[in-house]
Amino acid sequence: MLSLNNICKSFGGVKAVDRCSFKTEENEITSLIGPNGAGKTTIFNIISGLTNPDSGTIRLLNKDITGMPAYKIAQSGISRTFQLTKVFRNVTVKDNLLIAKNTSEAEMKKMLESVYLHKPLDAIASELSYGQQRLLEIARALLKPHALLMLDEPTAGVNPRVRQELKLILKNLKKQGKTILLIEHDMDFVMDISDKVIVMNEGKVLREGKPKDIVKDKKVLEAYLGK
Amino acid sequence: MIHEYLIQLLTIISIYAIAVTSLNLTMGFTGLINLGHMVFFGIGAYASALLTLNGVPWYFAMLIAGILASVLGIAIAAITARLKGDYLAMVTLGLVFIAIAVSRNWISLTRGALGLPGVPDIIRNNFYYMVLCMSIAGICIFIFYKLINSQTGRVFQAIRDDETAAAVLGKNTYFYKIISMAVSTFFAAIAGSLLVHHINFIDPTIFDLEFLVVIVTILVAGGLASIKGSVISVFALLALSEAMRFVLVSPALIGPVREMMFEVILILILLFKPKGIFGKVDV
Numbered sequence: 330m331l332s333l334n335n336i337c338k339s340f341g342g343v344k345a346v347d348r349c350s351f352k353t354e355e356n357e358i359t360s361l362i363g364p365n366g367a368g369k370t371t372i373f374n375i376i377s378g379l380t381n382p383d384s385g386t387i388r389l390l391n392k393d394i395t396g397m398p399a400y401k402i403a404q405s406g407i408s409r410t411f412q413l414t415k416v417f418r419n420v421t422v423k424d425n426l427l428i429a430k431n432t433s434e435a436e437m438k439k440m441l442e443s444v445y446l447h448k449p450l451d452a453i454a455s456e457l458s459y460g461q462q463r464l465l466e467i468a469r470a471l472l473k474p475h476a477l478l479m480l481d482e483p484t485a486g487v488n489p490r491v492r493q494e495l496k497l498i499l500k501n502l503k504k505q506g507k508t509i510l511l512i513e514h515d516m517d518f519v520m521d522i523s524d525k526v527i528v529m530n531e532g533k534v535l536r537e538g539k540p541k542d543i544v545k546d547k548k549v550l551e552a553y554l555g556k
Numbered sequence: 557m558i559h560e561y562l563i564q565l566l567t568i569i570s571i572y573a574i575a576v577t578s579l580n581l582t583m584g585f586t587g588l589i590n591l592g593h594m595v596f597f598g599i600g601a602y603a604s605a606l607l608t609l610n611g612v613p614w615y616f617a618m619l620i621a622g623i624l625a626s627v628l629g630i631a632i633a634a635i636t637a638r639l640k641g642d643y644l645a646m647v648t649l650g651l652v653f654i655a656i657a658v659s660r661n662w663i664s665l666t667r668g669a670l671g672l673p674g675v676p677d678i679i680r681n682n683f684y685y686m687v688l689c690m691s692i693a694g695i696c697i698f699i700f701y702k703l704i705n706s707q708t709g710r711v712f713q714a715i716r717d718d719e720t721a722a723a724v725l726g727k728n729t730y731f732y733k734i735i736s737m738a739v740s741t742f743f744a745a746i747a748g749s750l751l752v753h754h755i756n757f758i759d760p761t762i763f764d765l766e767f768l769v770v771i772v773t774i775l776v777a778g779g780l781a782s783i784k785g786s787v788i789s790v791f792a793l794l795a796l797s798e799a800m801r802f803v804l805v806s807p808a809l810i811g812p813v814r815e816m817m818f819e820v821i822l823i824l825i826l827l828f829k830p831k832g833i834f835g836k837v838d839v
Contacts, residue, residue, distance in 0.1 A: 377724055403726035417717035419781065419837045420710070428714045429725050431707055453836070473725050 587716025600745025671759025779835020
């Protein structure tokens, strides 16, 4: 599905991403974990074309997408959300969804229901709470035609109820066989839902493997807790 | 027959309505802080004046004026595509000073500060000219209304609210910003063209910043991203500005007091009602 090969990115003297390579498989949930500053969000921005890598290549569905502008990468099949939610605040919920895909009201309502967002279509997005905006952003990303869904810390910064709802949404998406690349800090949840976990530290891939192998790994524990 | 004075007022209101709604397209709906709007208005006026003075029929001159301004608008949008907010405001404001310098000094074309007198009328009869201006304003507002309620208009508003989010939804934001500028500058030039055929004269003062203050005040008072607000605001503020004529005793005061009025209104709106009367978007 998606493969990164030797991606490097420096900001000034800081190597944010250092020879990073990994793959995601179809119909699987791949999670990126690691301490703050490990380069996870930079990787997301590089994949979605918001940041250009210094070197390395990215392939999506066997097509080289390295260095392509963000909108073309989006058209090639990537949907993503942001760590700090980005909804179109001054327009309605309906317009937010229509920008993603020109579709019927019935499909939009169904989509809102599937993400537990109980708000009328004509509500202005800025009137939604932060958690609801997060749900709207996920609905929008899901509605946009895509092959790979990338979620950057979907459960961060929202109240416990929305957090539970988000976990349910992700479990439902897993059931549907969606291909997802996830950044998440809630370890129990990551280990529960992921098919593969990639641990990053200081811009490098430290370990990758099945959740049950990762939790026992000494190096991973060191990265998180110190020696 | 309507009173001659009212005819004059409605003609000017129609022309301003086109200028303000077209600015709303870039500034209100697409979020491009374009302070050079009156440059395109002035270029339309100059182009239309020069062409008709050289025997080109008015409808053709008006169309060429619109296209010329639009091409320049596209060029500016393409160059400034990566600039946002204040930076774009600075560049577009710079355009105003370039326009003033060029129109004053390219004497062989514009006759400099002497201006171009004798720009022909489109229609001799003022009443019919008013009807023409109102019709064109109506068409222009109808087109904007259709445009902003289309998928293209939705993308404009998405760019205003969050350009990155629009891009990751697969929208070529660069292209849409250019379209927005192209349409907006085309209609600004049409408005300029209608004005020059109305007053039959043009000189470099058409680029003066006071016009920009008037247009921006009307836009902000009516509310960004509200076409209804722009139209109502044009009527209200121009009528208020005309009322000065009857309130003030000394005619010498009318000009400066009007200028001051717009500036005071702009400040009051920004302080107490930053979204304007009908607006949905924060300034």
